[in-house]
Every structure is written in C-alpha cells, then in structure tokens.
Amino acid sequence: MGLRLDQRPFSKVTVVFAALVLSLFNRVLVRTTGSTFNDAVHITAIVGESVVFNCQVEFPAEHPVPYVLQWEKKGLEIPIFIWYDNYPTHSGSGYEGRVARVSPDSPYGLASLNLTNIQESDQGWYACKVVFLNRSPTNKNGTWFHLDVHAPPRFVTIPGDVQYINVGDSIILNCQALGTPTPEIVWFKDATDVQPTSTVGIFNDGTELRISNIRIEDIGDYTCIARNGEGQISHTARVLIAGGAVIMSPPTNQTKLEGEKVEFTCGAKAMPGNVTVRWSREGAFVKSISSLETRVTIKKDGSMVINPVSADDSGQYLCEVSNGIGDPQSASAYLNVEYPAKVTFTPTVQYLPFRLAGVVQCYIKANPPLQYVTWTKDKRLLEPYQQKDIVIMNNGSLLFTRVNQNHQGRYTCTPYNAQGTQGSSGQMEVLVRKPPTFTVEPDNMYQRKISESVEMYCDAQEAEGTQKPKIQWQRRDGAPLPKGRHSIHGGNITIENLRKTDFGYYHCVASNEVATIVTTTHLVVEGTQPHSPYNVTANASETAVTLQWLPGYSGGPDYKQDYTIWYKEPGMTEWSRIPVTPSGSTQVTINRLTPDTTYEFQVVGKNALGDGMLSKVISIRTLAAVPLTVAKKTSPAPPVTELPPPPSDDVVDYSDLILPTESSGATLYPPVFRPKGPKPGPPRNLSITEVRNGFVISWQAPLERAHLVRYYVIHYKTDGIWRTLNKAQIRAEDTSYLVKSLVGGRTYYFRVVAYSLKSFENSEEIKFPVPARVKHKAITAGVVGGLLFFIVAIILSVCAVKICNKRKRRKHEKAYNMVACRITDARNGGQIPGTSQVPLKKLADSRTYRDYRLELS
Numbered sequence: 001m002g003l004r005l006d007q008r009p010f011s012k013v014t015v016v017f018a019a020l021v022l023s024l025f026n027r028v029l030v031r032t033t034g035s036t037f038n039d040a041v042h043i044t045a046i047v048g049e050s051v052v053f054n055c056q057v058e059f060p061a062e063h064p065v066p067y068v069l070q071w072e073k074k075g076l077e078i079p080i081f082i083w084y085d086n087y088p089t090h091s092g093s094g095y096e097g098r099v100a101r102v103s104p105d106s107p108y109g110l111a112s113l114n115l116t117n118i119q120e121s122d123q124g125w126y127a128c129k130v131v132f133l134n135r136s137p138t139n140k141n142g143t144w145f146h147l148d149v150h151a152p153p154r155f156v157t158i159p160g161d162v163q164y165i166n167v168g169d170s171i172i173l174n175c176q177a178l179g180t181p182t183p184e185i186v187w188f189k190d191a192t193d194v195q196p197t198s199t200v201g202i203f204n205d206g207t208e209l210r211i212s213n214i215r216i217e218d219i220g221d222y223t224c225i226a227r228n229g230e231g232q233i234s235h236t237a238r239v240l241i242a243g244g245a246v247i248m249s250p251p252t253n254q255t256k257l258e259g260e261k262v263e264f265t266c267g268a269k270a271m272p273g274n275v276t277v278r279w280s281r282e283g284a285f286v287k288s289i290s291s292l293e294t295r296v297t298i299k300k301d302g303s304m305v306i307n308p309v310s311a312d313d314s315g316q317y318l319c320e321v322s323n324g325i326g327d328p329q330s331a332s333a334y335l336n337v338e339y340p341a342k343v344t345f346t347p348t349v350q351y352l353p354f355r356l357a358g359v360v361q362c363y364i365k366a367n368p369p370l371q372y373v374t375w376t377k378d379k380r381l382l383e384p385y386q387q388k389d390i391v392i393m394n395n396g397s398l399l400f401t402r403v404n405q406n407h408q409g410r411y412t413c414t415p416y417n418a419q420g421t422q423g424s425s426g427q428m429e430v431l432v433r434k435p436p437t438f439t440v441e442p443d444n445m446y447q448r449k450i451s452e453s454v455e456m457y458c459d460a461q462e463a464e465g466t467q468k469p470k471i472q473w474q475r476r477d478g479a480p481l482p483k484g485r486h487s488i489h490g491g492n493i494t495i496e497n498l499r500k501t502d503f504g505y506y507h508c509v510a511s512n513e514v515a516t517i518v519t520t521t522h523l524v525v526e527g528t529q530p531h532s533p534y535n536v537t538a539n540a541s542e543t544a545v546t547l548q549w550l551p552g553y554s555g556g557p558d559y560k561q562d563y564t565i566w567y568k569e570p571g572m573t574e575w576s577r578i579p580v581t582p583s584g585s586t587q588v589t590i591n592r593l594t595p596d597t598t599y600e601f602q603v604v605g606k607n608a609l610g611d612g613m614l615s616k617v618i619s620i621r622t623l624a625a626v627p628l629t630v631a632k633k634t635s636p637a638p639p640v641t642e643l644p645p646p647p648s649d650d651v652v653d654y655s656d657l658i659l660p661t662e663s664s665g666a667t668l669y670p671p672v673f674r675p676k677g678p679k680p681g682p683p684r685n686l687s688i689t690e691v692r693n694g695f696v697i698s699w700q701a702p703l704e705r706a707h708l709v710r711y712y713v714i715h716y717k718t719d720g721i722w723r724t725l726n727k728a729q730i731r732a733e734d735t736s737y738l739v740k741s742l743v744g745g746r747t748y749y750f751r752v753v754a755y756s757l758k759s760f761e762n763s764e765e766i767k768f769p770v771p772a773r774v775k776h777k778a779i780t781a782g783v784v785g786g787l788l789f790f791i792v793a794i795i796l797s798v799c800a801v802k803i804c805n806k807r808k809r810r811k812h813e814k815a816y817n818m819v820a821c822r823i824t825d826a827r828n829g830g831q832i833p834g835t836s837q838v839p840l841k842k843l844a845d846s847r848t849y850r851d852y853r854l855e856l857s
Helices: 012-033 773-827
Strands: 041-046 051-053 067-073 081-084 099-101 113-115 124-132 142-157 162-165 171-174 176-180 184-189 200-203 208-211 220-228 231-241 243-249 254-257 262-264 267-271 276-281 296-298 304-306 315-322 329-345 349-353 358-360 363-367 372-377 380-382 390-392 398-400 409-416 428-433 437-440 445-449 454-456 459-461 470-475 486-489 492-495 504-511 516-526 534-540 545-550 562-568 576-579 587-590 598-607 610-614 618-621 684-691 694-700 711-717 736-739 747-755 760-762 766-769
Touching: 041 051, 051 142, 081 099, 142 220, 142 231, 162 171, 176 220, 243 315, 243 329, 254 262, 262 329, 276 296, 329 409, 349 358, 363 409, 372 390, 437 516, 445 454, 454 516, 470 486, 534 598, 534 618, 545 598, 562 587, 684 747, 684 766, 694 747
Parallel strands: 041 142, 162 231, 254 329, 349 428, 445 516
Antiparallel strands: 051 113, 067 081, 067 124, 099 113, 124 142, 142 176, 171 208, 184 220, 200 208, 220 231, 243 267, 262 304, 276 315, 296 304, 315 329, 329 363, 358 398, 372 380, 372 409, 390 398, 409 428, 437 459, 454 492, 470 504, 486 492, 504 516, 534 545, 545 587, 562 576, 562 598, 598 610, 598 618, 684 694, 694 736, 711 747, 747 760, 747 766
C-alpha cells in the first residue's frame, strides 16, 4: 500500500477520514474474499448485560506489524469503533462509553470488542475489520457477528389505577408492552383469568379488555400481565362504581351579632373523592361579592367562614358540591345578623303639605325588628301620643293627619330594638308649605271608538316658595303607556290609534318637594270584543261545579255579551266548551263531572264582533263520592231503565231511589259508587286492532283474582270525562269488543274495568289515534249505503204497490160477491141479517160493486 502512519502523529479527524477510506476499501475486500453471513458468529445477550465480540488478528508470517481495527454495524454509515495504536479511539453515535478494545492480555483475540450496557437497539449484524497498512489484504482478518438482544417486558400503555364507572356503562382497559421476544398479554379479574362472554371481550392481540353494559358483578380488580422468556410484569386497575358527591354535614341556620365570626359546615363524600365545594349567596359566588371578598374564607373541608359579619351579610347561603359525576348536590342555610337599631339616612330638609296629611320620615334599619322610636322637636322630647293630629307609624315615622304651621321645626329620631340603639339621627329641618293644586283636570270619562284618538288634559300650579310640580301620566293597573302611540305635551296626553288594550283608568300625577297629588279619569274604547270576565268563583259538589263571575266591559253600549265556559282536567290538552244559558247569565252549573277530580275553568265573553279575552284559570276539585242514601218513593220516580244493573249486592236498588234532575229536566245519574270487598286484578295487555267493519278492543283476563270477575265495562274519552262505550255488560268469558263508530282523525283513550260483586279494578289506559282515512272510508260507505238503500227502497215500493193492488182486487171481488148475494136474497124475498132492505142506486147491468150504493138502516 505504501502508507506509513508511524512517521508522524495524526489528528482524530485524520484518523476518521482514513477510516472512511478504509471502510470503502474493506467493502471491496469482503466482496473479493467471498465472506458471507453463513459462517457468522451468533451471540445472545440480555438488556443491560455485556458481551465480547471475539476477533483474531493473524499477522503476516506471524510477525506483528501496524494495523487499524474497525468495527461496523450493518445499517450504519460510520463505524461504531476505530482503533489505531497511540491514537485516540473513535466511538460511534449511541456507543459512546459502551465500546472498547479488550486488553491484549485477555484470552480473546487482539481485535475483540467489548460492548457493555446492552440495549434493545444494539441488536443486529456487526463486522470486525483488521487492515495492515503496509501489507496486502488477507481474507483471514475479519469476522461477522449477529447479536440477539433479549429484553424482559416493559409497559408502554397501562390503564389508570382506579376506574370509576356507572352501572350500564362500557369501559376499555388498554395494556401494551414491549420486549424481546414480543410479550404475551393475559388478563385476570381478581384471582381468575378473564373468560370472554357476551359482554366481556379481549381484542387487539390481548392489549384491550372491553366490558359493555357493566353489572355489579363486573366490579373488581383487573390485572394485565405481560410476559416473555425473559420475565413478566403486571399492572392492576380497580374498577369501581362511581358515586356523586353527597353532603354529609349540611350547613344550619345561624344567628350572630354584628362583628362576630360565623362558620358554616358543608362536609361531603364522593367516589372518586375529588369533591369541589362552591358557596354562593343569591346566585353569586361569595368570592365575587365585593362586600364579602375580604372577609370570607373557604376551608379545605368545604366550610365557609365569615369574619367579622356585618349587617348586610344576612341572607341565604348555598353550598354546592360535585365530583363531576351526576348532578351537583346542594344545601342552604340562613345567616341572621343582629345589630342595634340604627338610622341609615338623615335628610337635611323634609316638607309637610299645609292642611293635608304629611309624613316626616325616620330612615331606620333594625334586626331584631324595631320596637319603638323616640322623637325630639326643637331639642325637646316630643310626645305624639298626647297630640291628636300626630301618630307614630309602625316604621317609626311621624304621620301628621292635618298639617299646620305649628308642625314646622327641627326634628330628630332615635330607634330602639332588642339589641338597643346605635344613636340618634341628625337634625332634620321640617318646613310647612302649601301643596301644588290642579288648574286643569281631565274629564271623568273619555269615550272613543276603536282606531280613534283621544287627548286628556291636566295641569297643576305650585304654591309660593316651592318648585313647579312635575306632571306624569300612569295607568292605574301599572301597565305601561302604549309605546309609539302616546305623546305628552305639558300636562296633556294624547293616545292615537286606540286599541282594546287602552281601555282603563288613567292617573294624572302632579308632584313637587312638598306633596304629590293625583286625579283620575276613565278611558272607554268602544267597538271591541268583550274584556275578560273577572272575580270568577266556584262551588263544587260530587258531580257538579257552579261558577259565578263579574262581566268585563261588553265592548260598547250597542253590544250584548254572551258567555262560554272552557274546562278540562289538568294534564289534558284539549278543552271542553259549554255555552251559558240563558243569554247574558253570569252563573252556570256544569254537571256530569267525575267525583274527587280537579278541573280547570275559564270564562270567555262574546259579542257581535267575536270572542273576547279569557278570564284567569280557576281550579276546583269535586267532592269525593259517598254511598247513596235510600229514600222511599213518595211520588212516581223518573224512569231509570237506562241505568246498568248495580255492580254489587251492597249497592242500593235504583228502584228505591229518588234521583235529582238537571236544568234540562234529564235525570242526573251518579256515576261512581264506593267500592267494597275484594276486587279483581286489573285487565291486561289492552290493545286495539282495525278490522274490516270497525275496530276490535281486546284484553286479557287479570293474572290475580280473575275468578272474581263478573263482567267488564269499557270506558273511553277524547278530551273530556270518561264515558261508557258498551251498552250492555261484557261477560267475564269475553275479552274483546267490536266498535264501529270511531271518528277518523281523532285521538281516543280507552280503559277496561273488571267488576266483581262488590268492587272493581281499572286496566292501564291506552291511547289510540284513529287514522284520518277512516273518515273518508265512512263517507264512502255512507254514499254506497245510501245508494243501496235507495235502490232497495224503489224495489220494495214497486213490490208494495203490486201487493196492495192485488189485495185491493181480492177485496173488491169479495165485496162484489157479497153485494150480489144480498141482491139475490132480496129478490127472493129474503133479508140480510142486521140490515134493512137496500134499494139499488145504479142500473142492474153494472158489473162491479163500485156501481152500487147500499144504505144501511
């Protein structure tokens, strides 16, 4: 080769560069010498251990000469180790500190390499290369090694130590591990290996344990084991039923004196136990309330401390706990802060209206409540109880029933309660002045038609030495003035495009610092639908409710008002309607109601323009049914043949009852009897099936006490009360009933009642919307039926005419024969018994009896 590396030292960079050149040379050398992997040395090691790649050096003629040692790993461009005597060694990336040439005194070859702290990434092919720098290449200096690295399992993904779930939920436990050889994953629940079921499965080479529809028996410890030939590792996850936070020690109401400390407890438990406690007052977090933020502390155990408490801290405090599972739980307590009575505000000047009633205010705050107030006037104690025109009000203020000039002066007030007083008010200058007066007042009533406009006048004047009064308009009912349709100029108000809602009373209010005066007018808007009836009252019996009300404005003097009652049971969507008779009546009785049932009622008026506004809803419950009282008949009773037979022997005989009648004169039959004795079980599986000629209602006999059933009754309703569907009792052995007259497009509710001798039991209700096509089907059937009826009627008419003609002919022939016999007898000197002789009125040669007239004596 001609290279002499021993003549001068080289830098490390030079050595590396030379090594790269040698690497290319050696690759050629391998191809030319015919080295293969077949004769390679295989070494197995465990992660963390050390190995020695044994590589011999055979010198030419067995005489040592300089050489370069190089170790390569298949797949890496740069060798992992380069050595030359008296030069720094080179270690490849990732191999620093882990590769070294063995000692010359060791039993291994001079080119052997020691690899320490073996890693899984070290697995692969290694080549030992020895180059004599001043000799030709030889095929004996170089060896291939294969390193197999075995590693025990190690987890790269594991489930959490505790898994909180709810019953019925699903969960996936993921457990993944690496190692050489590839680890096997197995699962255990508690101490038993997991067996797949319909709700438990192991997927993705055992790395996922999936449990669906969690049951109580699925709760426990699940252990994932990863194992191979080098060892095994395990991880356990505990699956627990999650539980929301529960307050164990709720706060309690407390009363404190102002300046003291208060502590409210709020201890909670949860699974998992990461409980969050939140305190609030009137919906605001306590820490965000500026008056509290510097005085409130929330402890780790959830307690809240306010130190010190102030008078404004009184109120309801809410503790809310949660751990993210379920809805938060809350509990509240009231803090009552007591303090001596105190004056909160002292006006410098107060005014009293001359010759009117006036008040001098003492602005007080007290807890416990105020007990009494003392007053001074001009620094002297005022004794209002000794003056007939001065009264101390419940709030401590002074009421002057008729103000005069003597009431003017300087006043102070001092409030007291059970805790005492915090002192007197400052001096208040009370001045007596004349109140403002109205100079223009509105009319008592303004009548306008709908869509017209109205202007109502008002003005007031101040007294000498006082401010000009401010004029305002208000509705007496507190409703706002019509937006966009009213304007106020001076003291006058104009309302344009009047509507029904503008009807009502209006106040003109004039006020200044002395007094506020009010005058009222009534605005009547004519030509509208009626206003709502009001003051609706009701009285109930077992089966009826009597309503009374006061009429709303009828819409004008030219309109007559009639009423309609709307009523329903709570929970029902559709209302029943009953017109009130006679016309204009403000009282009505609704009959045929179910006992012990709550009903809702509304009243609406109507005039020629249409329906008005409904009254407020009123609810009333009918009385519970009581056993009927037997009364002997003193006069013929109304027929009761329409009543069904009594369902039990202890129900009285209808023939011995005197029953009430409605306003129409119809007999009012009580619909409910009080059940007694054992009752059957409820009918089951109620269903409705559409058939060709109607609908079949079917059910099954009760499971319990079916032997007690004597007969069935079917009840139905649409939007009102329950009614009986079947005309006669349904036998106990029959469990179906055909109904033909359901209205298409309407929704029905059905139930079946099983009756025993002395009691009954209802089935569950069933809802059945009748298809709309039934309506058309019924119309078609009616048309076809009508045509068939018309055809049959024609045929029957023709037959009837023929039969009648035939009968007439027979009757005529019979009569003729009788006349002929009588004539013959007369001619022969005989006489028809019971008759006198009959002269002929027509000629004897007539052939029918129509031509003869018989005169009976």
